[in-house]
Amino acid sequence: MAPGIPAAMERPHFIGIGGAGMSGIAKILTRRGAKVAGSDSKESATAEALRALGATVHIGHAAGHLADDATCVVVSSAIRADNPELVRAGDLAIPVVHRSDALASLMEGLRPIAVAGTHGKTTTTSMLAVALTELGLDPSYAIGGDLAGPGTNATHGEGAIFVAEADESDRSFHKYDPEVAIVLNVELDHHANYASMDEIYDSFETFVGKVVPDGTLVVSADQAGAVELTRRVRDLSALKVVTYGESASADVRVHKITQRGLTSEVTVVLNGKYLTFTVSVPGRHYALNAVAALAAGVALGIPAHNLASALGKYTGVKRRLQLKGEAAGVQVIDSYAHHPTEMTADLEAMRGAASDARLLVVFQPHLFSRTQELGTEMGQALALADASVVLDIYPAREDPIPGITSTLIIDAAQAAGADVTAVHDKATVPEVIAGMAKPGDLVLTMGAGDVTDLGPQILDHLSS
Known part of the structure; x- marks a missing residue:
């Protein structure tokens, strides 16, 4: 039931197509049938993977790489104004689209889960992608790293759910309208774009405010910044807030985390019932990421015991x-x-x-x-x-x-x-x-x- 290709994305040109975020969008568009082209600074396994899917990938940046009939040029915040392909796009009056707008267009008509936070986004997004795939729900997803299992950072699925990593670094996560938003933590980072914690909070509040009516915010009950954000957004109308963590007040409460070598066993209390599952990576922070993923899936109506079992299939993300x-x-x-x-x-x-x-x-x-x-x-x-x-x-x-x-x-x-x-x-x-x-x-x-x-x-x- 996944939608087709937005008209502006029929023949996109990506500047920096080999980047983690850019390549994921390019892969999804290619699989949907778009004629994708782009450039990157050097050869990579990602460039080869894109070519194997049918995309045209140039190495180096030159004005001649941009075809006259491109329907748009996709850029990230890292692309400088003097990039020759971006300059040529201006000369040809080809629309320039930010990566986040391109990703937002791919979510239209679907049930998006957007995963935000200063840390843990890639892991949590990946856990959800693996679990939902394991349950046969065939999600689409766009992740900031390659899964250790499927070995890719994005896919086009035929199911109704789209799981996306939502990047706060340049405020691009303001472009999404998720049914479920996850906020793992809120800390000061990306100092070139944020001068203070107040600016960070304002940015996350804007993100949470984009959740669709009757949607859900899944947010940490433990991390101080997330707790403060919850206090600030509690009064938003038509927003259901689900907290998770080790705090006694958490809606999805972590009862115990037991580390067993390079894996963890997690027991949570959900709706008054105990549920135990395995996380196949070490560390308390990864265990808590899995609990966030569990809470988000339940918010979409997926049975908790099914999700818990499927989360055990996650084997990690590269790096x-x-x-x-x-x-x-x-x-x-x-x-x-x-x-x-x-x-x-x-x-x-x-x-x-x-x-x-x-x-x-x-x-x-x-x-x-x-x-x-x-x-x-x-x-x-x-x-x-x-x-x-x-x-x-x-x-x-x-x-x-x-x-x-x-x-x-x-x-x-x-x-x-x-x-x-x-x-x-x-x-x-x-x-x-x-x-x-x-x-x-x-x-x-x-x-x-x-x-x-x-x-x-x-x-x-x-x-x-």
């Missing part, structure tokens, strides 16, 4: 505590964590999963603005590791800020008693780690940039 391999008795795991709260949660999860192991971290800070605001907290989080290697800041879309370097993090980590080493040449990290690691150790590559590429290289050095 979310993903085991990359083992060599010489050392396990190498990859983490996308780049905010201090995420870093702390993943490090504590690994401590709980393997309490007897030494934990070695390779951390790459992400963004100058984030490091400027949260560098001290990042360093303090690294004190949970036995030893850490800290790389230079991964700039992504930002220009350098004078005086802001990884030294801010290293100084804070050392002040907290951490064993930290600065490594400026990323290519030397595999050799450095191979010299540090001993059988039984865990190595965690951590950050939102290209630190993920180091995992296989570390394993190669350990094997040699």
Whole structure:
């Protein structure tokens, strides 16, 4: 029953088509029959996957890549105004569509679940996508990371439900009109776009205000920012609020979380009944993500016991505590964590999963603005590791800020008693780690940039 292609999306051109959010939308449109084209800065497995679906993918950015008959040009907030394809779109009067508007158009006529929060969006969206697929509901979904099972970040399903990761970083989540909105947590991040917590709250309030009449907000009863948001939106008319968490006041109350190695067993109390299920990834934060997913599915009318069983089929998302391999008795795991709260949660999860192991971290800070605001907290989080290697800041879309370097993090980590080493040449990290690691150790590559590429290289050095 999924709708067709919006007229503006019949021949879209994506600038930065290989990005996690952009590629997902492109995949869905391709599967719906659109003639998709786009460009990206470098070759990737994502570019190849898009070509296999029938999309045209150019490498590099050039005005000539944009066809004259394109019906729109899709951009994210990371695309600069002087991009030659964007400039040519202006010359040709081709409409420019933000990624969030493109995604919103794909949800029309469906039952959207939008997953928001400073942390945990990708995991929770993925849990829902896997569980709903397992139950035969054939959802569409768009996720900010690749599922470990199906190995994709998006799909076009024939069912009525569309599950989407809702990004607050540039306020793009204001474009969606969900039947169910999930808010996992509310913290200050994305400092280039938000100057204060008041701005963050205002933004999340706008998102919640977009929930359709008689829709549902599923929100944490534990996290302080989420609790404050709930207080602010309680009086919105025609909004049902369902809280979840370990708080005694939660509507879906977590009775117990028991970690069993790299999995967790979760017991919740829902409508006065106990329900126990397994989460196949370690850590309390992932267990709570699963409870949020459970509450959202129940809000759509799906039986809780069916959902609980299906959630056990979730095996993870790439870069979310993903085991990359083992060599010489050392396990190498990859983490996308780049905010201090995420870093702390993943490090504590690994401590709980393997309490007897030494934990070695390779951390790459992400963004100058984030490091400027949260560098001290990042360093303090690294004190949970036995030893850490800290790389230079991964700039992504930002220009350098004078005086802001990884030294801010290293100084804070050392002040907290951490064993930290600065490594400026990323290519030397595999050799450095191979010299540090001993059988039984865990190595965690951590950050939102290209630190993920180091995992296989570390394993190669350990094997040699």
